[in-house]
Amino acid sequence: MPQQSPSMTAKTWGLLLILGLIWGGSFFFARIAVQHVPPFTLVFLRLSLAALALHIYLRGGFGLYGALRSRWREFLVMGLINNALPHTLIFFGQTEIGAGLAAILNATTPIFTVLIANKLTTDEKLSSTKLAGCLLGLAGTAVLIGPSALLQHSVPLWALMLPVLAAVSYGLASTYGKRFKALPAPVTATGQLTASTLIMLPVALLADHPWTLSLPPMTSILAILALALISTAFGYILFFRIMALAGATNASLVTLLVPPSALLLGILFLGERLEVTDLAGMTLIGAGLVVLDGRLLHLRRAGA
Numbered sequence: 001m002p003q004q005s006p007s008m009t010a011k012t013w014g015l016l017l018i019l020g021l022i023w024g025g026s027f028f029f030a031r032i033a034v035q036h037v038p039p040f041t042l043v044f045l046r047l048s049l050a051a052l053a054l055h056i057y058l059r060g061g062f063g064l065y066g067a068l069r070s071r072w073r074e075f076l077v078m079g080l081i082n083n084a085l086p087h088t089l090i091f092f093g094q095t096e097i098g099a100g101l102a103a104i105l106n107a108t109t110p111i112f113t114v115l116i117a118n119k120l121t122t123d124e125k126l127s128s129t130k131l132a133g134c135l136l137g138l139a140g141t142a143v144l145i146g147p148s149a150l151l152q153h154s155v156p157l158w159a160l161m162l163p164v165l166a167a168v169s170y171g172l173a174s175t176y177g178k179r180f181k182a183l184p185a186p187v188t189a190t191g192q193l194t195a196s197t198l199i200m201l202p203v204a205l206l207a208d209h210p211w212t213l214s215l216p217p218m219t220s221i222l223a224i225l226a227l228a229l230i231s232t233a234f235g236y237i238l239f240f241r242i243m244a245l246a247g248a249t250n251a252s253l254v255t256l257l258v259p260p261s262a263l264l265l266g267i268l269f270l271g272e273r274l275e276v277t278d279l280a281g282m283t284l285i286g287a288g289l290v291v292l293d294g295r296l297l298h299l300r301r302a303g304a
């Protein structure tokens with residue numbers, strides 16, 4: 001029989017809510033910082049500060065340095081598709097769109113993960129339930145992007161597409177990341193952040209010439225520190241703690257909490273607003289994620 005995930009306690013739910021707020025905050029902090037720091041440089045600062053924090057936290061434990069030496073090529077690939085590329089796409093998109101909308105569009109990650117796994121793996125094929133969840137999520141994405149594609153819309157189409165492309169990259173990373181199952185999760189996180197830092201260093205230097213940039217205001221500096229240390233480094237640590245307490249399946253529920261958190265922060269502190277079509281798209285994507293998760297359907301069948 002398949003092993004069931006551990007039950008969720010009040011403590012685990014509390015940690016999950018905090019993580020949802022922290023990861024939703026990453027879109028909020030990025031929206032503030034990207035107004036004064038170019039996206040390539042912002043990605044480098046986020047990754048490098050987070051990598052440094054995790055190196056200090058681990059202090060070489062869990063065989064970190066041996067893993068870095070022996071699997072550096074794999075970490076480079078993972079760092080590219082799970083950190084450097086998607087963060088860059090999201091930050092460029094957030095030069096034009098708000099935190100809440102970016103988070104909603106990027107919430108399609110589990111949908112693309114299922115579709116990519118169906119194509120590239122032999123053990124994760126589409127079921128009718130997964131297909132229904134994917135169709136709901138893709139319909140929500142179409143509702144969000146449709147007005148910009150068909151009408152003269154205030155938000156550029158490319159800015160809406162970039163968080164979706166980031167979700168595709170995250171979906172590829174989820175499938176590729178299976179090769180790291182034998183490694184402790186903190187080592188995988190630190191390895192990919194270290195590798196993605198090395199990827200982004202020459203990109204930021206060549207594209208942005210950061211030594212010529214003006215010092216950003218204190219709000220942006222604080223946003224960068226929060227983005228790197230809280231939303232990335234501490235977010236990884238907290239995620240692994242939840243996985244240890246409640247299992248990967250329960251930890252994945254954070255996907256449903258990130259968009260509302262980003263949306264709430266954007267409305268309260270950045271004056272953002274969502275249109276009716278944005279709310280409709282968010283509802284469809286959320287419904288798709290619930291169907292993909294399958295827990296409510298399972299409980300309904302069990303009750304019946």
